[in-house]
Every structure is written in structure tokens, then in C-alpha cells.
Amino acid sequence: MNTLKSVLPKAAIIFVIFSLLCGIVYTGVVTGIAQLIFPYQANGSIIEIDGKVYGSALLGQQYTDEGHLWGRITNLDVSTYRDADGQQLVYAAPSNKTPAGEELEALVAGRVEKLRAANPDMGDTPIPVDLVTCSGSGLDPDISPAAAEYQVARIAKARGIGEDEVRAAIESCTTGRFLGLFGEETVNVLKVNLTLDGVL
Amino acid sequence: MNAFLQYILYLAVLVALAIPLGAYIQKVMDGEKTVLSGVLTPCENVIYRIMHVQKDEQMSWKKYLLSVLAFSGIGLVFLFLLQLLQGVLPGNPQHLPGVKWDLSFNTAVSFVTNTNWQAYSGESTLSYLSQALGLTVQNFVSAATGIAVLFAMIRGFLRVKTQGLGSFWVDLTRCTLYVLLPLNLIISLCLVGGGVIQNLKPAQSVPLLEPIAVSAEGEIIDGAVIDAEAGTVTLDGQPLKGAQIITEQFVPMGPAASQVAIKQTGTNGGGYMGVNSAHPLENPNPFTNLFEMISLLLIPAALCFSFGRSIKNRKQGIAIFMAMFLCLVLALGVVALNEQLATPQLMQGGAVDVSAVEQAGGNMEGKEARFGIAASSTWAVFTTAASNGSVNSMHDSYTPLGGMIPMLLMQLGEVVFGGVGCGLYGMLAFAILTVFIAGLMVGRTPEFLCKKIEPYEMKWAVLVCLATPIAILAGSGIAALLPQVADSLGNPGAHGLSEILYAYSSAGGNNGSAFAGFNANTVFLNVSLGLVMLFVRFLPIVGTLAIAGSLAGKKKIAATAGTLSTTNAMFVFLLIVIVLLVGALSFFPALALGPVAEFFQSIA
Numbered sequence: 001m002n003t004l005k006s007v008l009p010k011a012a013i014i015f016v017i018f019s020l021l022c023g024i025v026y027t028g029v030v031t032g033i034a035q036l037i038f039p040y041q042a043n044g045s046i047i048e049i050d051g052k053v054y055g056s057a058l059l060g061q062q063y064t065d066e067g068h069l070w071g072r073i074t075n076l077d078v079s080t081y082r083d084a085d086g087q088q089l090v091y092a093a094p095s096n097k098t099p100a101g102e103e104l105e106a107l108v109a110g111r112v113e114k115l116r117a118a119n120p121d122m123g124d125t126p127i128p129v130d131l132v133t134c135s136g137s138g139l140d141p142d143i144s145p146a147a148a149e150y151q152v153a154r155i156a157k158a159r160g161i162g163e164d165e166v167r168a169a170i171e172s173c174t175t176g177r178f179l180g181l182f183g184e185e186t187v188n189v190l191k192v193n194l195t196l197d198g199v200l
Numbered sequence: 201m202n203a204f205l206q207y208i209l210y211l212a213v214l215v216a217l218a219i220p221l222g223a224y225i226q227k228v229m230d231g232e233k234t235v236l237s238g239v240l241t242p243c244e245n246v247i248y249r250i251m252h253v254q255k256d257e258q259m260s261w262k263k264y265l266l267s268v269l270a271f272s273g274i275g276l277v278f279l280f281l282l283q284l285l286q287g288v289l290p291g292n293p294q295h296l297p298g299v300k301w302d303l304s305f306n307t308a309v310s311f312v313t314n315t316n317w318q319a320y321s322g323e324s325t326l327s328y329l330s331q332a333l334g335l336t337v338q339n340f341v342s343a344a345t346g347i348a349v350l351f352a353m354i355r356g357f358l359r360v361k362t363q364g365l366g367s368f369w370v371d372l373t374r375c376t377l378y379v380l381l382p383l384n385l386i387i388s389l390c391l392v393g394g395g396v397i398q399n400l401k402p403a404q405s406v407p408l409l410e411p412i413a414v415s416a417e418g419e420i421i422d423g424a425v426i427d428a429e430a431g432t433v434t435l436d437g438q439p440l441k442g443a444q445i446i447t448e449q450f451v452p453m454g455p456a457a458s459q460v461a462i463k464q465t466g467t468n469g470g471g472y473m474g475v476n477s478a479h480p481l482e483n484p485n486p487f488t489n490l491f492e493m494i495s496l497l498l499i500p501a502a503l504c505f506s507f508g509r510s511i512k513n514r515k516q517g518i519a520i521f522m523a524m525f526l527c528l529v530l531a532l533g534v535v536a537l538n539e540q541l542a543t544p545q546l547m548q549g550g551a552v553d554v555s556a557v558e559q560a561g562g563n564m565e566g567k568e569a570r571f572g573i574a575a576s577s578t579w580a581v582f583t584t585a586a587s588n589g590s591v592n593s594m595h596d597s598y599t600p601l602g603g604m605i606p607m608l609l610m611q612l613g614e615v616v617f618g619g620v621g622c623g624l625y626g627m628l629a630f631a632i633l634t635v636f637i638a639g640l641m642v643g644r645t646p647e648f649l650c651k652k653i654e655p656y657e658m659k660w661a662v663l664v665c666l667a668t669p670i671a672i673l674a675g676s677g678i679a680a681l682l683p684q685v686a687d688s689l690g691n692p693g694a695h696g697l698s699e700i701l702y703a704y705s706s707a708g709g710n711n712g713s714a715f716a717g718f719n720a721n722t723v724f725l726n727v728s729l730g731l732v733m734l735f736v737r738f739l740p741i742v743g744t745l746a747i748a749g750s751l752a753g754k755k756k757i758a759a760t761a762g763t764l765s766t767t768n769a770m771f772v773f774l775l776i777v778i779v780l781l782v783g784a785l786s787f788f789p790a791l792a793l794g795p796v797a798e799f800f801q802s803i804a
Binding site: 003004007008010011012013014015017018019021022023024026027029030031033034035037038041042043044045046053054055056058059060061062063064065068072076078079080081083087088089090091093094095096097098099100101102103104105108109112124125126127128129130132133134135136137138139140141142143144145146147149175177178181182183184185186190193194197 | 202205206209247250251252253262263266267270271273274275278324332333334336337339340341369372373376381384385388389392393394395396397398399400401403404405406407408409410412414418420423444446448449450451453455457458459462473474475478479480481484485486487489490542543545546548550551552553554557558559560561562563564565566567568569570571572574575576591592593594596597598599600690691692693695715716717798799801802
């Protein structure tokens with residue numbers, strides 16, 4: 001009991017010290033330096049051109065327009081978030097479905113059918129897997145180069161432009177692996193669409 | 201081929217960084233001079249002066265334990281109240297209300313026990329103040345507590361006929377000040393540079409390129425034609441009444457990078473965002489992913505080398521490291537193979553391309569395009585080997601066998617590296633068990649690191665080793681019997697049982713990752729998982745310190761020709777066998793009903 005009495009005040013003091021040091025000072029210092037050196041990254045990589053905002057380069061959106069590049073399957077959430085004026089905002093979540101179950105099997109079959117119908121030029125070419133699956137965040141901003149190539153003919157037809165032009169837009173928005181080794185090569189879907197729309 | 205190279209490089213980078221860091225941590229924890237001493241020693245001394253603490257105080261194991269419990273207890277109460285009251289406190293630009301008592305209890309326990317199980321989504325539940333002053337602080341100090349207890353145990357092995365195990369206050373201070381703060385300052389700035397957010401702004405909204413139509417019931421209308429200017433929605437030529445048009449997307453903000461860094465290095469794992477490091481604003485690209493993934497296993501791996509140096513027997517540290525590393529590589533192989541092969545359900549008889557040409561291929565459900573199979577599988581194995589629990593892909597959507605391995609790694613008691621400090625002292629308990637069993641087999645007196653292992657140490661070592669299996673099996677057994685738990689399941693059948701088993705394995709291994717389709721935010725689950733986390737964190741701490749206290753009081757015995765070597769390949773093999781045996785015997789029946797059953801169903 002006596003030991004506890006001698007220990008408790010020390011525990012309280014050191015808790016206060018480290019709360020201030022790790023909670024306030026550390027967070028504050030990192031925030032300060034981040035805002036100074038990396039303002040674009042630290043504030044959400046939001047694309048702004050001539051004062052107009054065009055979304056975050058890091059957050060995927062849902063596209064259904066035939067002339068736009070489509071991204072990963074989205075699982076949208078329209079009920080959780082509202083802006084200050086009470087307007088509904090869209091966000092997204094992962095599916096958390098097992099890839100070995102009948103439920104996802106049926107969903108994927110539906111997606112295959114829809115993509116085949118939208119991309120008649122591709123015939124029976126197997127569809128890249130990232131086009132028929134939901135991502136880990138639900139907000140994946142990227143697709144693989146194979147998934148982008150699958151859509152080139154459709155986009156070109158819908159826009160009445162050459163496939164080369166579409167491919168050039170895709171290529172300009174493709175990022176390689178880090179150091180040529182780590183992660184995967186990806187195509188940023190929003191940037192491709194902004195390029196096609198003539199914004200970027 | 202590239203994937204294979206990635207696996208090798210991730211492991212190589214990890215080992216290359218762990219060795220020097222291990223040397224540095226040993227210097228810090230043994231009170232030696234380091235490169236940062238010039239700057240940090242004055243700060244350190246100020247802290248001791250405020251606390252009225254003697255730098256060279258020697259605590260008995262009971263006092264050391266009491267200090268750990270008092271410090272953790274205060275942290276628990278503070279974090280619980282902070283969340284309850286966040287609605288009336290500053291640092292809350294989103295005007296989020298206070299957190300409900302059961303969720304608040306669960307989260308407080310979760311972060312104090314270095315588990316970071318999360319039954320909530322950060323961006324819709326916690327204020328910036330709760331995240332920074334509550335969670336970030338516990339991320340630091342719960343990690344430092346684990347390392348402190350480990351070094352108390354090391355001193356138990358080193359010291360002869362004495363009571364003292366060092367001072368918890370000094371260990372806690374030095375670890376936080378010299379190791380965790382500088383390391384995380386560097387990592388968090390690298391993460392921001394890579395694109396992780398770090399600000400104090402309220403959440404933003406940005407316009408959508410294509411607006412979305414939502415029916416009056418809140419359902420998204422597929423195939424609707426939207427005239428944004430006129431504000432009308434038509435479907436197949438028919439105007440839809442009461443339909444809403446959503447034109448903007450929610451963009452979460454806040455001080456994320458600073459918390460993400462320590463959640464990785466401290467094997468905490470609690471994400472700033474609900475989907476953790478799968479979120480593009482928490483882990484935007486392969487560059488940040490490399491940083492986050494290596495740092496999640498860095499300190500646990502480094503501590504093996506610190507241990508060897510501190511105990512003045514580097515070979516012993518390497519032997520323990522090898523046992524852990526071999527298990528890690530084995531696990532990685534199984535996950536990588538299963539995820540790359542995908543499932544028949546995904547392949548649709550060849551209509552879907554899962555090959556690795558111009559794409560990652562494989563099972564991409566629940567995985568991000570930028571990480572693909574290699575970086576996702578490696579993360580899944582690292583995070584469950586270390587008791588980290590952060591994720592960069594959704595484990596619920598792993599293939600049956602690919603998802604079983606992360607579960608098994610947690611069930612083994614989080615000793616394949618495990619949490620910072622606690623993984624290694626857990627493994628040392630297994631090592632004591634191993635020398636005992638090996639000793640029985642050949643008729644030798646069990647001894648470890650020149651200390652005789654007697655019934656008192658054995659009893660505690662067994663409790664430390666069995667705390668996790670008992671907690672997981674009892675917890676998931678009770679939960680599986682309760683009808684209301686079935687409402688929380690996100691998938692039916694065998695996968696549903698896996699979700700329950702995973703939840704209790706995660707809590708019972710102080711891991712924190714989840715099969716996230718499982719809705720864990722109910723009163724029963726919050727409270728029961730909270731109790732499991734407390735049990736498996738503090739019972740091993742009691743056991744470890746009791747063993748340390750008893751060992752410190754013993755004399756050293758000289759190694760003779762009759763002493764069982766604990767540094768050779770034979771010992772490494774025996775240690776792995778004992779760890780797997782305890783895990784397999786405890787969990788094989790449960791795994792057979794969950795992931796194994798699902799695997800056979802899926803290929804039938």
C-alpha cells in the first residue's frame with residue numbers, strides 16, 4: 001500500500017509530461033514543419049487550377065460516363081458525412097466480402113456482364129481483375145495499366161478521338177514503381193479524366 | 201518475378217536497418233552514451249528532477265510492476281474520460297459528440313494495451329484532440345512500457361543475487377526520449393512529403409467530376425441521367441421525384457502523419473482513418489508504404505539484437521531472431537502464394553484476368569492497385585507477426601488460406617517478433633519452456649543464460665505462454681454461442697466463424713487488425729474484447745516481471761559440457777516446434793471449422 005502511495009504521484013507526473021511532449025509538442029512540431037515545407041501534400045493533395053478545385057488526386061471517385069476512364073468498383077457511403085450546410089457528401093468503404101463466397105461470385109459475374117456490354121470492342125478478352133473488385137479503402141484513386149488499356153477503345157469511340165490520344169493521356173498519368181521495384185505501376189483515374197476533359 | 205524480388209528486398213531492408221537500430225536501443229536502455237546524449241541528457245535530467253526520481257534507483261520486481269500498473273491505469277482513465285468528454289473540449293472542428301461509454305472503454309483499453317483494436321472509424325468518431333492528446337500519447341508510452349518490461353527481464357538474467365531490476369521511470373523516459381521521439385519525427389516528415397495529410401483544418405469537401413443521384417430512401421440510383429443545372433434526375437426517360445443529387449466528396453483532414461508514424465514504429469496499429477493504411481490519405485503510394493511497412497517490424501526485429509548485446513551473448517540474440525525470422529518467411533510464402541492464385545469465384549471461368557501481366561493480378565478484392573499482391577501480402581504478414589494490427593488491405597477479403605495465416609500468427613501468442621518488447625519477452629517465456637522440455641527429454645537440469653530454471657519460473661512461463669490461447673478460445677467460444685453476435689457478421693457460413701475467431705485472436709494477441717466486415721461496435725463485443733485485451737497484456741507483464749525478480753536473486757551457474765546449447769540450430773528448431781505445437785494444439789479444431797472449411801467449400 002505504501003509503495004502504491006509513493007508510485008501513484010510519480011506515475012501521474014510522468015503521464016502529464018509525456019502527454020504534453022508526445023501529444024501536443026510532437027504533433028505541433030510535425031504539423032508546423034509539414035505546413036511549411038509540404039503544404040500541397042499535408043493538405044490532402046487537392047487539385048486546384050486557377051482557383052477552381054477539382055477533387056483530391058488521392059481519392060477515387062465513381063465514373064460511369066462512357067467517355068471517362070472508370071476506376072475500381074466503389075462501395076459508396078452517402079449517409080455518414082454532411083458539409084456545414086447539411087448537404088450530403090459521398091465517401092466510400094471497402095466491401096469486406098470473402099473472395100471465396102457465392103455473394104461476391106454473383107457480384108463479379110454482374111460486373112463482368114456490365115463491362116463486356118460497355119466495351120464491345122474488347123469481345124471476350126479477359127477483364128483485368130482490378131476492374132471487377134472493390135479496393136481496400138473503397139477510395140482507390142488508381143487502376144493498373146492493363147485495366148486502363150481495356151477501356152481505351154470505348155473512351156476513344158465515345159469522345160470521337162483517336163485511341164493514340166487516349167493512350168497518351170493515360171501514359172501521362174501513369175506512375176511507375178518506387179525505385180522501379182516497390183509497389184505496382186498505376187494509372188491515376190481522376191487525372192486521366194481531367195486530362196481528357198482538357199482541364200489538366 | 202518482380203513480386204519475388206519485392207519480397208526479398210522487403211526482408212533485406214528490414215534486417216539491414218534492424219541491426220544498427222538494435223545496437224542503438226541497447227545503448228539507450230543500458231544507460232550508455234549515444235549520439236543524441238548531448239542534446240537529450242539535459243531534457244532527461246529535467247524530467248527526473250520534476251518527478252523526484254533518482255536515475256540509479258533499483259526497483260524490486262513488485263515495485264516495477266506496481267509502477268507499470270499505476271502508469272497504465274492513469275492512462276486508461278484519462279483516455280476513457282477524454283473520449284467521453286470530447287464534445288465539450290477544444291480541438292474538435294467537426295463538432296463530433298462524445299463517444300459512448302462502451303466504445304470509449306474499448307478504445308481506451310485497446311490503446312493502453314498496445315492493441316489498437318478499433319471498433320470505430322477515426323474520421324467520423326474522434327476529434328483531433330482525442331487523436332493527438334489521447335491516442336498518439338498512448339501509442340508512444342504503451343510501446344515504451346513494453347520495451348521497459350523487456351529490459352527489466354534482461355536485467356533479471358544478468359544480475360546476480362540482487363533484488364533490483366532498474367527503474368521503470370528511467371526506462372520509460374529514455375526509451376521515449378532517445379528512441380521513439382527522434383525516430384518518429386523523421387518518419388512522419390517523410391510520410392508528409394509522400395502525401396500523408398498533417399494539418400489542423402476541418403474536413404473539406406471537393407466537387408465530384410460526375411455527380412451521383414440518390415433516391416429519397418438514400419439508395420444510389422444506377423444508370424440515372426443527371427441534369428445538375430436543372431437539378432433533375434431521370435431514369436429510362438422517366439423523371440424521378442424526390443431524388444437528391446450529390447455533387448461533392450468528403451475529404452477527411454487532421455494531424456494524421458504524426459500519428460501514423462508512431463502507430464507503425466510502436467507496433468500499435470490504430471489507424472487515423474477507419475480503413476487504416478489502405479486509405480490513400482494515410483498511405484498514398486509505394487514510397488510511403490515502404491516506410492510504413494518496414495517501420496512496423498523494425499523495432500521488434502531490432503530488439504532481438506539489442507537483447508543479444510545487452511545479455512553479452514550476441515549469438516543468443518541471433519538464435520531468437522532466426523527462430524522468428526524463419527516463421528515469418530514461411531508465413532509470407534503461404535500468404536503470397538494464395539493471394540496470387542486468387543479464387544475460382546473471382547476468376548469466373550476465365551472471364552476475369554488474374555495473371556500478373558501489366559497488373560498485379562491475383563485476389564485484388566480489398567487490395568489497393570498501388571500495393572498489388574506483393575506489398576499487401578507482405579504487410580499482412582508483417583502486421584500480424586508483429587502485434588501491430590495496421591492494415592493496407594482488408595484481411596476479411598483474403599483467400600481462405602491467405603487469411604488463415606495472419607490469424608494463426610496472432611494465435612501463436614504474438615511471438616514471431618510480436619509487439620515492441622512484449623513479443624520478445626513472450627518469446628523468452630517460450631524459450632524457458634523449450635529448455636525445460638528439452639531438459640526433460642535428455643535428463644538435464646534446465647538452465648537458460650546461466651540461470652537455473654525452477655518450478656517458480658516454469659509456472660509463470662506457462663501462464664505467459666497460455667494467456668493468449670485461453671483468452672482467444674474462451675472469448676470466441678462464448679461469443680459464437682450468443683445469438684446477438686450473429687448480427688455483427690459481414691459474411692455467412694464458415695467465413696462468419698472466421699470473423700469471430702479473428703476478432704478474439706486480434707484482441708487476444710494484442711494485435712488490433714480485424715476482419716472488418718464484422719461490426720464490433722456493440723456493448724457485448726466492446727466490453728468482452730476490452731477484457732480480453734487487458735488480460736493478455738497484463739498477465740504476461742506480471743509473469744515476466746515475477747520471473748525477472750526470481751532470476752535476479754539467483755546465482756550464476758557456469759556452463760559445462762552438460763549444458764544444453766541455446767544458440768545453435770538445434771535450439772532454434774526446438775523453439776519453433778514448441779511455439780507451433782502450442783499454437784497448433786490450441787487452435788487446429790477452430791481453424792478447421794473456419795478458414796480450412798471455407799477453403800474446401802470454395803474449390804468444391
